[in-house]
Amino acid sequence: MLSLQGIAVSPGVAIGEAFVVDHEGFRIPRRFVSQDAVEYETRRLQRALDAAAAEIEENRKRIDQQLGTQYGAIFSAHLRMLQDPQLVEKLRSLVRQQCYSPEYAVSTTLREYAQAFEQLPGHVLSERAHDIYDIERRILRQLLGRRREELTHLHAPVVVLAHDLTPGETAQLDPDHTLAFVTEVGGVGGHTAILAKAKEIPAVVGTGRFLDQVAGGDIVIVDGDHGQVVIDPDPETLARYERERKQHQDLFQQFEQLREFPAETADGVRVELAANIEFPQEVRAARRRAANGIGLYRTEFLYLAAEQEPTEEDHYRAYAEVVQAMDGLPVVIRTLDLGADKLGLAPGENEEETNPFLGLRSIRLSLKHVDSFRVQLRAVLRASALGPVQVMFPMIATLGELRRAKMVLADAMEDLDEQGRNYDRQIAVGMMVEVPSSAILIERFLQEVDFVSIGTNDLAQYTLAVDRANREVAELYQATDPAVLAMIDRVVRAADAAGKPVSVCGQMSSEPGEALLLLGLGVRKLSMPPVAIPEIKAVTRRVRVEDCRKLAERALQMDTAREVNALLHEALRRTIPDLFSHDSES
Numbered sequence: 375m376l377s378l379q380g381i382a383v384s385p386g387v388a389i390g391e392a393f394v395v396d397h398e399g400f401r402i403p404r405r406f407v408s409q410d411a412v413e414y415e416t417r418r419l420q421r422a423l424d425a426a427a428a429e430i431e432e433n434r435k436r437i438d439q440q441l442g443t444q445y446g447a448i449f450s451a452h453l454r455m456l457q458d459p460q461l462v463e464k465l466r467s468l469v470r471q472q473c474y475s476p477e478y479a480v481s482t483t484l485r486e487y488a489q490a491f492e493q494l495p496g497h498v499l500s501e502r503a504h505d506i507y508d509i510e511r512r513i514l515r516q517l518l519g520r521r522r523e524e525l526t527h528l529h530a531p532v533v534v535l536a537h538d539l540t541p542g543e544t545a546q547l548d549p550d551h552t553l554a555f556v557t558e559v560g561g562v563g564g565h566t567a568i569l570a571k572a573k574e575i576p577a578v579v580g581t582g583r584f585l586d587q588v589a590g591g592d593i594v595i596v597d598g599d600h601g602q603v604v605i606d607p608d609p610e611t612l613a614r615y616e617r618e619r620k621q622h623q624d625l626f627q628q629f630e631q632l633r634e635f636p637a638e639t640a641d642g643v644r645v646e647l648a649a650n651i652e653f654p655q656e657v658r659a660a661r662r663r664a665a666n667g668i669g670l671y672r673t674e675f676l677y678l679a680a681e682q683e684p685t686e687e688d689h690y691r692a693y694a695e696v697v698q699a700m701d702g703l704p705v706v707i708r709t710l711d712l713g714a715d716k717l718g719l720a721p722g723e724n725e726e727e728t729n730p731f732l733g734l735r736s737i738r739l740s741l742k743h744v745d746s747f748r749v750q751l752r753a754v755l756r757a758s759a760l761g762p763v764q765v766m767f768p769m770i771a772t773l774g775e776l777r778r779a780k781m782v783l784a785d786a787m788e789d790l791d792e793q794g795r796n797y798d799r800q801i802a803v804g805m806m807v808e809v810p811s812s813a814i815l816i817e818r819f820l821q822e823v824d825f826v827s828i829g830t831n832d833l834a835q836y837t838l839a840v841d842r843a844n845r846e847v848a849e850l851y852q853a854t855d856p857a858v859l860a861m862i863d864r865v866v867r868a869a870d871a872a873g874k875p876v877s878v879c880g881q882m883s884s885e886p887g888e889a890l891l892l893l894g895l896g897v898r899k900l901s902m903p904p905v906a907i908p909e910i911k912a913v914t915r916r917v918r919v920e921d922c923r924k925l926a927e928r929a930l931q932m933d934t935a936r937e938v939n940a941l942l943h944e945a946l947r948r949t950i951p952d953l954f955s956h957d958s959e960s
């Protein structure tokens with residue numbers, strides 16, 4: 375049994391068989407072959423070993439020539455390991471006697487060898503483990519071909535285990551067949567995490583390295599509430615998590631029963647709970663949870679899932695579907711927020727920018743490609759003829775950007791006027807407040823927009839200079855840091871004074887304790903993944919605004935996020951003790 379602690383990014387407990395997608399995307403299934411296929415499989419194994427050996431030999435020759443024989447010797451050592459008679463015999467006998475598939479035999483055996491090296495004291499010897507993984511990959515490449523295992527074509531429910539999943543890959547995961555996923559890297563605010571919640575797939579990220587210790591088919595428990603992952607659990611642990619899963623389900627069913635009730639605090643203050651969506655299909659989940667509207671439609675996912683640049687019709691069809699399904703409830707469509715981690719590229723493919731989160735992303739990208747921006751804005755405007763649509767610009771850092779974006783919107787209106795198309799001329803125009811510069815000058819921004827929405831994911835990232843998707847600095851990534859709270863406080867007060875609506879659409883809205891804090895800071899509209907709505911409604915209905923206000927006042931006076939988190943934890947334990955049954959048990 376192997377226990378891991380990662381970062382909980384999407385709630386729920388799942389138990390199922392592992393589907394391993396390693397660094398190169400190989401899936402290594404625990405597969406057995408039938409007795410009459412053993413001869414064939416043994417030959418396939420031998421062919422793969424020979425081909426891998428030939429490849430290593432070729433590399434050795436090339437490196438000998440290019441760099442000298444002392445470098446080529448590395449490959450000679452690999453060749454000796456690969457051709458070690460004991461290893462070859464072990465692999466053959468696993469296939470012949472245990473009926474292992476060659477892939478499974480190679481993967482389990484070489485990982486076992488590598489782990490033995492890793493446990494040796496001293497850097498030099500433990501580094502040899504890398505060589506063994508390298509050999510493993512070479513053989514697997516021969517056995518499986520280079521094809522990346524298609525996550526989109528899962529046929530049975532599995533727990534996906536990967537080094538990393540790009541937002542594009544996560545977008546393609548099929549929730550019917552993905553019980554949960556776990557990644558070695560990643561942080562709480564990354565878009566992979568956001569998509570997991572959107573798809574209602576329990577997920578844990580940033581566990582650190584573990585893939586070399588699992589094989590496909592191993593039983594895995596993923597606790598998306600507490601960030602725990604257990605591989606190959608003992609019967610006792612398995613039973614405990616089965617209970618936990620049941621409790622979680624019961625509690626959420628209880629929350630769901632509040633569907634018909636308004637989101638109103640115990641002292642009668644109405645709160646709007648809207649949904650964040652990434653795909654038009656998610657409106658169904660939003661309606662099911664009785665969302666009061668769509669508070670954030672992240673349109674960039676139209677790009678991540680597409681092969682080609684979407685046309686105006688592609689945009690329009692997606693927006694129309696959402697607006698019509700929401701049936702008169704407001705829909706805030708955010709213009710493209712591409713760039714940084716939302717590129718849909720494999721890790722390492724966007725290397726030209728050394729600092730992508732500070733680079734050409736979001737509104738900057740739209741303002742650089744004005745023609746595409748105008749196409750998107752025409753589609754948003756056309757959708758506004760079908761229902762109450764509001765348009766929102768992401769990552770506005772300067773007034774100049776806001777003004778330029780509004781000019782492109784005016785151009786798009788002119789285009790539609792020329793075409794004689796219908797749209798809402800009075801469409802509300804808003805901006806995200808997610809860069810400190812806009813929070814600092816919020817009063818001036820408020821004079822030029824109809825509403826603002828605070829993006830706490832990026833606001834925390836940019837205020838604290840912490841990459842939201844990086845597990846190495848995940849400890850520092852805290853939206854509850856008093857500096858971030860002071861920014862939120864400032865923006866909410868300014869919006870109230872200006873009489874302009876303000877909402878929060880970052881992940882904070884969906885964290886029960888943080889939601890209490892936001893209510894205390896005066897926020898009356900929270901937008902979150904649909905799955906979070908029932909829980910946040912349940913919490914809202916149990917608190918009094920006055921108590922939340924006192925909580926916020928205390929939090930604002932605190933020095934560290936740790937103190938604020940402890941305060942919120944305590945407040946929540948008092949308000950909604952049913953959420954904490956697990957804590958007392960473990």
Ligand code: PEP
Nearest residue numbers: 808829830831832879880
């Ligand atoms: C945010 O930054 O808080 C936000 C809601 O936008 P995104 O997560 O899409 O960057």
Ligand code: MG
Nearest residue numbers: 808829831832
């Ligand atoms: Mg953002």
